[in-house]
Structure formats: C-alpha cells, structure tokens
Amino acid sequence: MSERVVSVALPIALDRGFSYAVPAEWSHAPEPGARVLVPFGARGLVGVVRAAPPEQVEGARLKLLEEALDPPGAPSLTPELVRLCEWVADYYVAPVGEVYRLALPGLLTGQDVRRAMLTEAGAAALTAARESVLTPVDGPALPTAAEQRVLAALASAPRQELAFERLSALRPRIPGVLRLLGELAAKDMVTIAWDEAGGETARVETHYRRTDFLRGTAAAEEALREHIGRSKQRRALLDMLESVAPGTWVAAGELRGPFAGYKKLMEPLLAAGLVAAEDKLRALDPFAVETLEPSSPQTPTADQKVALEVLCADADARRFSAALLHGVTGSGKTEVYLQLIAHARASGGGAIVLVPEIALTPQLSDRFRARFGETVAVLHSGLTPRQRLDAWQQIRIGARPIVIGARSAVFAPVPDLRVIVVDEEHDGSFKQEEGVRYSARDVALVRARDAEAVAVLGSATPALETYESARAGRLKWLKLTARPTARPLPAVELVGLAQHRPDPETLLTGRLRTALVETIAAGEQAILFLNRRGFATTLICDKCGALHQCPDCSAPAMTYHLGRNRLMCHWCGHIEAPPERCAACGEGELMHGSAGTERIELALVKDVPGARVLRLDRDTSRGKGLLETLAQFRRREADILVGTQMLSKGHDFPGVTLVGILHGDHGLGLPDIRAAERTFQLLTQVAGRAGRGDRPGRVLIQSYGIKHPAILCAAEHDFTGFAAWELEKRKELGNPPFGYLALVRIGGPDAVAVQRRAEELAAVVRAGAAEIRRRHDAGAAAPLQVLGPAPSAIERVNRRVRWQILLRATSRQPLRWILRQLRPRLGEAGSGEFKTMAIVDVDPQTLL
Ligand code: ADP
Numbered sequence: 084m085s086e087r088v089v090s091v092a093l094p095i096a097l098d099r100g101f102s103y104a105v106p107a108e109w110s111h112a113p114e115p116g117a118r119v120l121v122p123f124g125a126r127g128l129v130g131v132v133r134a135a136p137p138e139q140v141e142g143a144r145l146k147l148l149e150e151a152l153d154p155p156g157a158p159s160l161t162p163e164l165v166r167l168c169e170w171v172a173d174y175y176v177a178p179v180g181e182v183y184r185l186a187l188p189g190l191l192t193g194q195d196v197r198r199a200m201l202t203e204a205g206a207a208a209l210t211a212a213r214e215s216v217l218t219p220v221d222g223p224a225l226p227t228a229a230e231q232r233v234l235a236a237l238a239s240a241p242r243q244e245l246a247f248e249r250l251s252a253l254r255p256r257i258p259g260v261l262r263l264l265g266e267l268a269a270k271d272m273v274t275i276a277w278d279e280a281g282g283e284t285a286r287v288e289t290h291y292r293r294t295d296f297l298r299g300t301a302a303a304e305e306a307l308r309e310h311i312g313r314s315k316q317r318r319a320l321l322d323m324l325e326s327v328a329p330g331t332w333v334a335a336g337e338l339r340g341p342f343a344g345y346k347k348l349m350e351p352l353l354a355a356g357l358v359a360a361e362d363k364l365r366a367l368d369p370f371a372v373e374t375l376e377p378s379s380p381q382t383p384t385a386d387q388k389v390a391l392e393v394l395c396a397d398a399d400a401r402r403f404s405a406a407l408l409h410g411v412t413g414s415g416k417t418e419v420y421l422q423l424i425a426h427a428r429a430s431g432g433g434a435i436v437l438v439p440e441i442a443l444t445p446q447l448s449d450r451f452r453a454r455f456g457e458t459v460a461v462l463h464s465g466l467t468p469r470q471r472l473d474a475w476q477q478i479r480i481g482a483r484p485i486v487i488g489a490r491s492a493v494f495a496p497v498p499d500l501r502v503i504v505v506d507e508e509h510d511g512s513f514k515q516e517e518g519v520r521y522s523a524r525d526v527a528l529v530r531a532r533d534a535e536a537v538a539v540l541g542s543a544t545p546a547l548e549t550y551e552s553a554r555a556g557r558l559k560w561l562k563l564t565a566r567p568t569a570r571p572l573p574a575v576e577l578v579g580l581a582q583h584r585p586d587p588e589t590l591l592t593g594r595l596r597t598a599l600v601e602t603i604a605a606g607e608q609a610i611l612f613l614n615r616r617g618f619a620t621t622l623i624c625d626k627c628g629a630l631h632q633c634p635d636c637s638a639p640a641m642t643y644h645l646g647r648n649r650l651m652c653h654w655c656g657h658i659e660a661p662p663e664r665c666a667a668c669g670e671g672e673l674m675h676g677s678a679g680t681e682r683i684e685l686a687l688v689k690d691v692p693g694a695r696v697l698r699l700d701r702d703t704s705r706g707k708g709l710l711e712t713l714a715q716f717r718r719r720e721a722d723i724l725v726g727t728q729m730l731s732k733g734h735d736f737p738g739v740t741l742v743g744i745l746h747g748d749h750g751l752g753l754p755d756i757r758a759a760e761r762t763f764q765l766l767t768q769v770a771g772r773a774g775r776g777d778r779p780g781r782v783l784i785q786s787y788g789i790k791h792p793a794i795l796c797a798a799e800h801d802f803t804g805f806a807a808w809e810l811e812k813r814k815e816l817g818n819p820p821f822g823y824l825a826l827v828r829i830g831g832p833d834a835v836a837v838q839r840r841a842e843e844l845a846a847v848v849r850a851g852a853a854e855i856r857r858r859h860d861a862g863a864a865a866p867l868q869v870l871g872p873a874p875s876a877i878e879r880v881n882r883r884v885r886w887q888i889l890l891r892a893t894s895r896q897p898l899r900w901i902l903r904q905l906r907p908r909l910g911e912a913g914s915g916e917f918k919t920m921a922i923v924d925v926d927p928q929t930l931l
C-alpha cells in the first residue's frame with residue numbers, strides 16, 4: 084500500500100485510535116507525538132499521532148489529515164513520552180486519547196483553540212482585490228478568490244477576528260480554509276494566536292463572588308431553589324462560592340477544574356443577582372508568589388550520606404535504579420531529595436518531584452524554590468489553562484528543569500530526566516480514580532526505567548507493595564533511622580473509648596480535655612483530628628433508629644451541615660433540608676449521630692474557655708481558604724485546629740505540642756483490602772505532626788479498638804510490626820503484594836441491565852480463566868481467580884447501580900492476557916435508561 088496512514092489519539096472517551104491518511108502533497112508524514120488537526124464528524128479535532136500501527140478501516144475511504152500543527156522534527160511529545168502514553172494506555176486498559184490528553188496541556192489538545200486576526204496588510208489586500216474587479220490591475224500580490232473569501236469572513240467579524248472553530252465551520256463554503264489561513268499567515272495578511280481568550284483580554288480573568296441576596300436564612304432556602312432549579316452542580320457551585328469568606332472573589336480558573344460547565348451553571352445565578360461577576364487582572368507569573376530566603380544544603384547525617392552516595396552514583400552512571408527512602412517524618416528525606424537533585428542539576432539533568440496534593444503542601448514546594456529558585460516549575464491545580472501552557476512550554480525548552488506537582492506531573496516534558504522523586508509514595512492520591520485510572524507512583528517507575536533515571540520513593544509508612552519490593556531486593560532500601568535534629572518522636576497514649584466515655588458534643592474524653600487545657604495554658608497549640616466532616620455524620624431517628632440516607636445513593640448516611648442547615652451526600656452531592664420527622668416511622672425526631680468537625684468546633688469554643696479554634700476540612704478549604712487557615716494557625720492566631728485527614732499531609736507547625744485523634748478506628752470497619760493499612764498510615768502521619776518544633780510532642784489516640792494492630796503499632800511508631808501482621812493476612816488471601824488485582828466495574832441507572840452486563844462480562848472472564856487453567860499445569864494453584872459478579876459494597880451512587888467483578892492472579896501475565904480479551908467489550912453499551920458502562924481498574928486501591 085503506497086498510502087501513508089497514521090493512527091491518531093483523539094481526546095474522546097472511545098477506547099481506540101483513529102486512522103487518517105497523510106495527504107499526498109505532504110513531503111513528510113507527521114511523526115509520533117506530533118499534533119495534527121483532523122476532521123471528525125462536523126468538527127475539527129486536535130489529536131496526537133501515536134506510536135502504534137494504524138487501525139483497520141472497513142469499507143469507507145480514509146479521511147485525510149487536515150493540518151500538521153507541530154513543525155517537522157519537533158513533535159509536541161517527545162518519543163519518551165509517546166512510549167509512556169502507549170504503556171499507560173495498554174497497562175491500565177485506558178482510552179488512548181484520554182491518556183495522551185494527560186500528557187499535554189489542555190490548550191494544545193482537543194478543540195482547536197486558535198484564533199485568526201485580520202492584519203492591516205490583509206485588510207488592504209482585500210480592499211485592493213475588491214477594487215480590482217472594477218479596475219483590473221495585474222500584480223502577484225492580490226489574494227485568490229478563495230483567500231478573499233477567508234479575508235472577507237474575518238473582515239466582517241467583530242474585532243476582525245474569528246476562532247478557528249468558527250472558521251472550520253466555513254469548510255463547506257471555503258474548502259481548505261485552514262490551509263488557506265496558514266498561507267495567509269505566511270503572507271502576513273492574518274495573524275494566528277493560541278490563546279483561550281484572545282488578544283488583550285488574555286490578561287484579564289472573570290472573577291465571581293456570592294452576593295448577600297438570599298444568603299444564610301432558612302426562609303431563603305425555598306426562594307433559592309426557585310433560582311437554582313434541580314441542578315446539583317449549580318447548587319454545589321453556589322455552595323463553593325459561599326464557602327469562601329464573604330466578599331472574596333473566586334477566579335474563573337479555580338472554577339474550571341471542579342465545574343467544567345461553570346459558565347452555563349452560572350447564568351441563572353448571575354441573572355437572579357445571587358452572584359456578581361467582574362473582570363480582574365490576573366498574575367502572569369504563577370510561580371513567583373513571593374520571594375523566598377535562599378537556602379543552602381545541610382551537612383548530611385551518616386544515614387543521609389549513605390543514601391546520597393548510592394543515589395548519586397546511580398545518577399552519574401545513567402542507569403535505572405529505584406529505591407525506597409524509608410524514614411519517619413522529619414528524618415531528613417526532603418534534604419536527600421534536594422541534594423540528589425542538586426547533584427543531577429550540576430551535570431545538566433532534570434528532575435520531577437511528585438507530591439500528594441500540592442496545594443496542601445506549599446512548604447515543600449517553597450523549600451525547592453528556596454534551594455533552586457527560578458529553575459523550579461510548580462504545577463498545581465490553581466493554574467489557568469494559559470498558565471499551564473506557559474509552564475509546560477518552559478519545562479519543555481529546559482527553562483525550568485525541576486518540576487514539582489501532583490500525580491499528572493509524572494508526564495511533565497522534562498528534558499534529560501535523571502531523577503524522579505515520589506514523596507509520601509504510599510499516599511492514595513497518586514492513584515487517579517476516574518478516566519485513566521493510573522498510579523503515578525508506578526508510572527514514575529516505568530518512566531524512570533525508560534529514561535535510565537533514578538527513582539526515589541520516600542515514606543515513613545511505605546505502601547506494602549513498596550515495602551515488600553524493598554525486602555525482596557527489587558528496590559534498594561535506604562533507611563533514615565534518626566531525626567537529624569535529635570528530636571524524639573512524640574509519646575503516644577491510647578485512650579479506650581469503651582472505658583472512657585467521650586463528651587457527646589466535643590468528643591473529648593476527660594484525659595484529652597485535660598491535656599488540651601494544659602497545652603493552651605502553656606501557650607502552645609493543639610491539633611484535633613477527626614476523619615469526618617460536617618456537623619454530624621448522620622441523623623438517627625430517636626424512635627425507630629432509622630438513619631437518614633441519601634435518596635439517590637445507598638452510601639453511608641448523609642452529613643448534616645449546621646452552617647447551612649442542610650443535609651449533604653458526599654458521594655453524589657445531593658443536598659436537602661433536614662426533615663421534621665423521621666421518614667421511616669413518621670414519628671420520631673431526628674437526633675444528631677456522632678459529631679463532625681463543625682460541631683466539635685462549636686462545642687470546643689464553649690467547653691474550653693478562651694480557646695481560639697480554627698477548622699480545616701474540605702468545606703472550609705476551597706480555593707484560598709485552605710492556605711489562609713493554615714497560615715493563620717502557623718501565625719498562632721488560634722490555639723486549636725480541628726480537621727480531617729487533610730491535616731495528615733506534611734504541614735509543619737512549630738507551635739503544636741499536642742495532637743488528639745478523636746476516633747482512631749474510624750475507617751477500620753470499611754470492607755476494603757486497604758482499610759487497616761490506610762488507618763495505620765493516617766494515624767502514624769497525624770501523630771508525626773506533634774513535636775516538630777523545639778518542644779517534645781504528645782499524641783492521644785482515642786479509639787474503641789485499642790488492641791487492633793493498626794492502632795497499637797501506630798501508637799508505638801512500629802511500622803515493621805504492622806507490616807508483618809498485615810502482610811501475613813495479605814499472603815493468606817493472595818492479595819497485593821502477593822497477588823495482582825483488577826476490578827471490573829459495571830454501572831448504570833437500571834439494575835437489571837447492569838446485572839445482565841456484569842454477568843456477560845463475567846462469562847467472558849470465566850471462559851478466559853478456564854483457558855488459562857487448561858494451559859497451566861494441573862495440580863498447581865489456579866493462576867487466576869474470578870470473584871463475582873456481585874453488587875459493589877456501596878451499591879448505588881447518584882442513582883447509578885454498581886456491580887463489580889474482581890480478578891485476582893498469582894502473576895501479572897494471565898491477568899494482562901484476560902484484560903486484553905475483555906478490552907473490546909468494555910465501555911458503553913445499551914441506550915437510554917438501559918445504558919451501562921464497564922471499566923477496568925487495574926491495581927485498584929479500593930474495592931468499595
Ligand atoms: P522529612 O522530609 O523526612 O520529613 P526533612 O528533610 O524535612 O525530613 O528534615 C526535617 C528537618 O530536619 C528539617 O527542618 C531539615 O531542615 C532538618 N534537616 C534535614 N537534614 C538535616 C541535616 N543533615 N542536618 C541538619 N538538619 C537537617
């Protein structure tokens with residue numbers, strides 16, 4: 084076949100590449116990683132050429148590529164990143180287009196977001212051409228008839244500019260319009276800009292603010308609903324604007340992430356006067372928030388020296404190596420990352436540092452900026468698409484060779500990558516739980532191997548997979564055994580809740596309350612930690628004991644929020660006013676169940692006289708609220724900080740000498756393989772918050788299960804003991820790290836359709852498993868187990884029924900073989916209310 088054909092990844096959820104033919108007149112076929120514009124249905128889409136053979140196309144003639152968007156020899160994605168994307172798509176059974184979209188900033192992929200503007204030369208040429216109809220002149224400069232049509236379209240547009248999307252739509256009338264634009268740009272008759280807002284307005288961003296209209300009163304609730312309608316999204320958007328301090332403006336860039344369609348959602352809110360909008364200047368450099376004192380390297384301790392020698396030698400040798408850097412909080416891991424990266428930088432190498440939820444750990448990125456200054460790019464969720472593109476381009480050209488970010492930074496186009504650090508590598512946020520369900524930690528290892536770079540996984544409480552790899556010698560095991568500042572780990576006391584009844588309002592036992600009062604009297608600070616939000620987890624009927632559950636989900640009961648007097652489901656976002664009487668028996672009054680952070684905050688103010696209390700949870704921490712709350716607490720403007728698991732992330736509060744964990748065993752009861760591991764990690768991490776200053780710390784864990792190994796070991800800072808206990812259980816069941824899991828999830832609105840689809844898929848999987856067993860020698864343990872299909876532990880979320888099939892294998896190969904059989908059968912099926920969706924979660928973190 085003489086025709087040149089390429090496979091293109093398009094930013095759509097369908098799990099395949101699309102084949103296009105390279106136009107005969109193009110001298111080069113675009114290389115893998117290059118962006119191309121292709122016709123797709125009625126529109127033009129920007130995709131990326133894959134490093135994969137083109138798909139078979141039946142019958143219909145191949146469509147032609149419309150335009151190459153990257154210059155020859157300079158594809159947007161380097162070959163290294165193209166390989167990584169293909170690996171991710173294959174291993175995680177993920178839609179290939181969505182994978183490529185992870186690796187490119189939004190402005191470079193998807194819709195063609197360019198705009199074309201008529202220049203003076205273009206306007207003059209158009210006028211000349213029109214006049215030449217009356218007074219013919221000859222001259223080569225006159226645009227052709229087709230070009231004139233393009234220029235005329237621009238000339239009649241407002242501000243004489245048009246988005247490429249609009250121009251593409253002219254294709255039927257002006258064939259080849261995009262090619263013509265390129266030619267006109269070459270003649271300076273048109274300028275082309277990549278910008279989401281275009282021209283001057285790019286410096287301005289719309290900001291929104293909740294007005295006082297219909298705010299805060301219970302009576303307003305009815306009136307509000309009239310304006311909001313039934314949209315949960317719109318309600319949630321309004322709530323978000325309400326959750327920041329009154330009068331605070333929220334930038335459109337902050338809304339775009341959580342609310343993709345925020346503009347449409349906003350319309351009735353603006354019309355009703357519930358929200359005000361204003362265009363404001365935005366910062367052009369997202370990195371230089373404030374200038375920092377430069378910092379210099381510390382003389383390494385003996386442990387740090389050993390670790391650095393090993394890691395630097397591997398970096399110098401340019402060979403792949405992977406290590407677990409194992410040390411408690413404050414043992415000097417970050418200092419090791421900094422010096423390793425400085426070493427790699429000295430010979431021109433680059434580095435990526437992955438951290439859980441970057442917005443929560445500004446101190447960490449500040450330490451990198453203080454050490455490396457302008458060479459650091461901090462990728463955080465607050466960046467606007469334009470800033471993201473700027474950052475990506477600066478990284479790509481090597482202007483910022485050190486990149487810090489959350490999981491997606493693993494795709495950052497750092498040239499000459501030598502070091503990848505995954506800090507707090509056990510953290511659940513490294514796993515993306517929607518779309519492409521990848522683990523950034525595992526992708527980091529694959530990328531490091533491909534780039535022959537050094538990967539460092541740092542943690543005090545490594546994931547058991549990582550720990551087992553270190554024990555088995557697949558990872559180098561570098562231990563930091565002591566804190567360099569010789570500060571002892573805090574003393575941890577366990578308080579049994581069965582023996583010591585907590586106050587129902589504050590949840591404090593007598594011992595914790597006494598400790599709190601003493602701490603505040605000494606002018607020191609305390610953190611109280613509750614792994615829950617809201618005023619009460621649930622409402623319980625005082626007559627029949629029924630729980631008030633979300634009508635759309637079978638999830639744990641709804642959370643009551645005092646400030647808004649509303650019940651909220653944290654699974655689907657459903658919100659309603661609390662009912663007067665129990666819906667089940669129609670008689671009982673609804674009592675508040677156990678307390679949430681909000682109620683504890685209020686109760687503490689009453690119970691501990693003079694205490695200044697701050698609260699940190701997902702409700703108070705949107706946008707700027709989070710950083711502001713943390714800064715206030717660090718400035719000692721409060722004595723007690725009450726918070727959820729957000730507090731377990733690496734915040735450093737020198738004034739804190741007491742940490743109280745109100746309900747240590749919350750979470751242990753979940754029917755999930757990692758329930759004990761997560762509880763242990765959380766408690767250990769939270770306990771590490773105390774005693775980071777120059778005073779020793781004290782930690783009190785209140786819990787019912789004071790004998791549970793996850794709690795006992797956390798209290799004794801005994802990772803090894805916990806790991807031994809948990810690994811034994813995992814081994815018995817063949818769970819990771821002793822086996823490999825994949826979870827097939829099936830969801831949809833109709834229970835029967837979902838069950839039927841689950842059974843169909845299970846039949847495919849079982850047939851595959853039987854095939855494997857036939858090939859496998861009999862007698863040995865079955866290499867692959869199929870569990871299910873069964874309803875998920877949380878069976879309904881947001882009116883969708885959920886089923887699952889769990890695959891458990893003793894090695895990766897049979898699992899991967901079966902997933903390849905299953906792949907073409909995944910995705911959407913059926914239509915209307917019988918539509919079902921099936922996806923695979925490879926190496927799932929949670930089975931809930
Ligand atoms: P981790 O990342 O393990 O929590 P850090 O690297 O943040 O530990 O170190 C904890 C504290 O100890 C920091 O204040 C850091 O500046 C300090 N530190 C680290 N290494 C040394 C060293 N070699 N000498 C003196 N202080 C150190």
Ligand code: ZN
Nearest residue numbers: 633636652655
């Ligand atoms: Zn719900």
